[in-house]
Amino acid sequence: MALPSRFGIRLISPFFVPHRCDSILASKAAQAILRKDIKDVEHVPPLVPGSEIPASYRYIYPDFLALPDIKKRNKLAEKLNRMDMLRRRSVMEIPEFYPGSVLAVTTSDPNAPNKTSRFVGICICRGGNQLLSFMILRNVIDGLGCEIKYDLYNPTIRKIEVLKLERRLDEQLFYLRDAPPEHSTFPFDMEATPHPEGLAVPLNETVVHLNPFPWKTRWELYGFRGFTYDFLPSRKVVRKAKVLAPLEWERFDLMKKYRVQIPLEDQEEMFKDILVHNCGTFEKKRRRR
Numbered sequence: 001m002a003l004p005s006r007f008g009i010r011l012i013s014p015f016f017v018p019h020r021c022d023s024i025l026a027s028k029a030a031q032a033i034l035r036k037d038i039k040d041v042e043h044v045p046p047l048v049p050g051s052e053i054p055a056s057y058r059y060i061y062p063d064f065l066a067l068p069d070i071k072k073r074n075k076l077a078e079k080l081n082r083m084d085m086l087r088r089r090s091v092m093e094i095p096e097f098y099p100g101s102v103l104a105v106t107t108s109d110p111n112a113p114n115k116t117s118r119f120v121g122i123c124i125c126r127g128g129n130q131l132l133s134f135m136i137l138r139n140v141i142d143g144l145g146c147e148i149k150y151d152l153y154n155p156t157i158r159k160i161e162v163l164k165l166e167r168r169l170d171e172q173l174f175y176l177r178d179a180p181p182e183h184s185t186f187p188f189d190m191e192a193t194p195h196p197e198g199l200a201v202p203l204n205e206t207v208v209h210l211n212p213f214p215w216k217t218r219w220e221l222y223g224f225r226g227f228t229y230d231f232l233p234s235r236k237v238v239r240k241a242k243v244l245a246p247l248e249w250e251r252f253d254l255m256k257k258y259r260v261q262i263p264l265e266d267q268e269e270m271f272k273d274i275l276v277h278n279c280g281t282f283e284k285k286r287r288r289r
Contacts (some may be wrong), residue, residue, distance in 0.1 A: 003065030003169055027195065057271045060096045063152055064125070064270050069262050081130040086277045088153050094160055099123050100204055102186055103137055106159040116158065119148055120188050124173035128152075138173075140181040165195045166204045168228040178215040179227065181209045269284035 010093060016182065057064075066078045101123050111118035121137030124147070128134045133152040138145065150157065163186075176184050183206075195201075208220065208227040221225065250256060262270075 035067050043275055053271045053275055057274065061271065061274055063128065064274055065129060065262055065267065066239060066270065067129050068262050077176060079128065082273045085130060085153060086273060089277065092157065092159065094152060096163045096167065097162050097174055098167045099126055099171055101162055102164040102168050104161040105137065105157060106161055108156045108158060118188065120163065120186050120190055122184060122186065139174060140185040140246060143181065145177060146261050147182060161192060163190050165194045166202045166205055170224050173226065175210065175219045175224055175227050176208065178210050178219065180211065244272060
């Protein structure tokens with residue numbers, strides 16, 4: 001039986017994906033988890049005061065958030081999508097990871113000798129919403145850069161492993177295409193580095209030195225912090241960067257931020273399902289012991 005095209009594994013050609021915006025009210029509690037070590041998991045601050053949902057869910061499960069555009073919201077469809085996502089998670093574990101983490105994905109492949117295929121690479125992008133959530137992995141194999149886009153809820157995915165859990169300075173690492181290959185080269189027999197439970201995700205502040213021109217894209221125009229280069233920008237490049245840069249007053253425009261973000265009350269409703277699912281999974285593991 002043929003699978004829908006949205007479940008396919010396909011090579012990625014476009015390079016920019018709109019990133020999710022943090023909620024104004026949830027950012028203080030949620031970002032504190034990423035900045036410091038949390039020694040006691042039970043004392044993680046809640047998403048909203050008086051809620052049972054930890055603020056860390058905003059970063060661990062971004063795929064459960066719906067589209068922020070209120071014109072495209074449908075609560076019944078979102079609820080049905082979350083039910084399908086939880087059914088899939090009950091069969092296959094989707095671990096916590098961020099752009100910059102090294103992952104290994106095992107998929108079903110009818111043309112392979114053992115009917116499975118395994119790819120290892122660094123996550124250069126994580127995007128999409130709910131059932132359309134995806135990730136892009138990159139690796140350099142025999143001097144050739146390879147990128148594969150996986151739908152997180154693709155039924156042909158058998159296993160997702162996190163070999164190295166870390167974050168980078170940017171949410172999108174597409175500029176690794178014009179970086180030296182050692183920044184994107186990972187052996188397929190790479191062993192997993194365990195991450196202590198309850199500690200903050202480490203931030204890799206490595207600044208990549210890009211190759212000389214020509215580049216795939218004019219990366220210097222988009223405000224990335226994770227790379228550097230040798231040449232000095234011309235006046236034309238500086239003018240173009242100012243045009244592409246957001247206006248100064250936009251960071252004070254609360255209504256504009258509100259329109260592109262999901263209210264905390266809606267976030268709490270979306271994360272309640274995953275909280276109940278996690279409690280049920282923990283209880284099943286405890287009974288098995």
